[in-house]
Amino acid sequence: MFKKDITPGPKTKVKSSAQRGIRQKVLDQYPQLEPYIDDIMPKKEQLDLVKLPDRIALYALSAVPLFFQHMDDPLLPHLTLIHRYPHCFTRLRIDRGAIRFVLSGASLMVPGLTSAGGRLPGNADDTEGRYGGKDGGDGGELDAGEVVVIEAEGKENACFVGVLKMGTGEMKRVRKGQALEGGHYLGDGLWQLNLA
Amino acid sequence: MAEASSSSEFPKKVVYCGVCSLPPEYCEFGGTVKKCEEWLEQNHPAMHEKLYSQEAIEQNLSALSLDAQKRAEKDAQKKAAKAASAEAKAQEQRATSKVLIKRIERNKRKYVTAVQGLEQFGLDIKKVAKDFGKKFATGSSVTKVPGGGEEITVQGDLSDDILDYLTETYSDIPEDNVECIEDKKKKAAG
Numbered sequence: 001m002f003k004k005d006i007t008p009g010p011k012t013k014v015k016s017s018a019q020r021g022i023r024q025k026v027l028d029q030y031p032q033l034e035p036y037i038d039d040i041m042p043k044k045e046q047l048d049l050v051k052l053p054d055r056i057a058l059y060a061l062s063a064v065p066l067f068f069q070h071m072d073d074p075l076l077p078h079l080t081l082i083h084r085y086p087h088c089f090t091r092l093r094i095d096r097g098a099i100r101f102v103l104s105g106a107s108l109m110v111p112g113l114t115s116a117g118g119r120l121p122g123n124a125d126d127t128e129g130r131y132g133g134k135d136g137g138d139g140g141e142l143d144a145g146e147v148v149v150i151e152a153e154g155k156e157n158a159c160f161v162g163v164l165k166m167g168t169g170e171m172k173r174v175r176k177g178q179a180l181e182g183g184h185y186l187g188d189g190l191w192q193l194n195l196a
Numbered sequence: 197m198a199e200a201s202s203s204s205e206f207p208k209k210v211v212y213c214g215v216c217s218l219p220p221e222y223c224e225f226g227g228t229v230k231k232c233e234e235w236l237e238q239n240h241p242a243m244h245e246k247l248y249s250q251e252a253i254e255q256n257l258s259a260l261s262l263d264a265q266k267r268a269e270k271d272a273q274k275k276a277a278k279a280a281s282a283e284a285k286a287q288e289q290r291a292t293s294k295v296l297i298k299r300i301e302r303n304k305r306k307y308v309t310a311v312q313g314l315e316q317f318g319l320d321i322k323k324v325a326k327d328f329g330k331k332f333a334t335g336s337s338v339t340k341v342p343g344g345g346e347e348i349t350v351q352g353d354l355s356d357d358i359l360d361y362l363t364e365t366y367s368d369i370p371e372d373n374v375e376c377i378e379d380k381k382k383k384a385a386g
């Protein structure tokens with residue numbers, strides 16, 4: 001999504017009514033952010049909208065990027081926000097070998113998640129239940145289209161956020177193909193963007 | 197219940213590398229590992245110890261097959277070479293670029309000073325313009341130059357002051373690369 005450096009468009013102020021709407025959307029999509037939403041988007045502070053290329057909108061609070069959105073697709077959290085509240089997002093993990101590919105902007109492939117170093121929902125080594133969705137009777141499996149944050153073997157912080165292209169159940173069966181679509185990775189154009 | 201105790205734990209404070217901007221645990225995947233490591237050692241010694249210990253490095257390697265290690269190493273070398281050549285190029289550009297400080301007569305005894313070429317030294321023109329305004333307590337703005345690029349226009353005859361300020365503030369700009377010239381009003385038509 002942001003493989004190239006991006007030049008931001010003009011910053012516009014989000015009207016307070018629209019600001020409320022965005023706040024609600026954030027909570028609908030990421031209910032676990034609820035205890036922190038007043039810190040993340042204080043009601044009285046002005047939210048800005050920055051237009052990015054390819055019909056992507058970025059919401060920011062002064063110079064801090066928070067969420068971005070392609071047209072009417074789901075809101076995706078900026079990696080710095082994920083780093084601040086990692087437990088509020090649905091997470092999966094890639095093995096160490098896949099990191100350098102992800103950081104160079106290549107598609108994230110299923111084997112990076114199904115290998116020994118990777119983590120899909122219900123992994124036996126994941127005793128704290130860190131990875132996967134909230135168990136709705138399906139072992140925390142995730143469907144295509146869900147937003148997931150990707151952590152990495154041996155690393156504390158996430159390196160990627162994107163949308164699942166394939167359900168996690170199917171990944172376990174086929175063990176190949178592209179796992180996630182588009183998204184935002186450490187060091188990409190969105191990461192390098194300076195809003196100050 | 198868990199929320200009350202965890203609310204002080206978040207937001208989590210994450211350190212970002214002063215060289216490559218990523219969390220330091222990811223520096224190893226960029227092309228500036230050496231510089232990153234030096235930065236971390238100076239700024240966050242405890243974290244440096246953890247990330248760059250022999251043990252940590254061995255553990256990282258053992259997570260990859262021998263083949264994958266070789267490929268990763270090749271990749272890292274390529275990246276480092278790329279970063280080094282980009283750095284060399286930037287340095288060369290700095291060495292050959294010139295900053296032009298122009299004194300322009302606007303009216304009798306009234307002058308503006310135009311500064312060109314700062315962007316070649318990687319400076320944010322808008323920010324520098326603001327700094328000029330503050331430093332010299334005068335009007336300072338960024339204007340487009342015909343033929344592309346931007347210059348800073350400062351109200352008043354400040355050529356010498358700006359020269360001093362630039363060379364003192366930005367060590368990247370060698371004094372020899374700054375030139376002061378005078379632009380008399382209505383020179384030959386051009």
Ligand SMILES: [Zn+2]
Nearest residue numbers: 213216223232
């Ligand atoms: Zn670094």
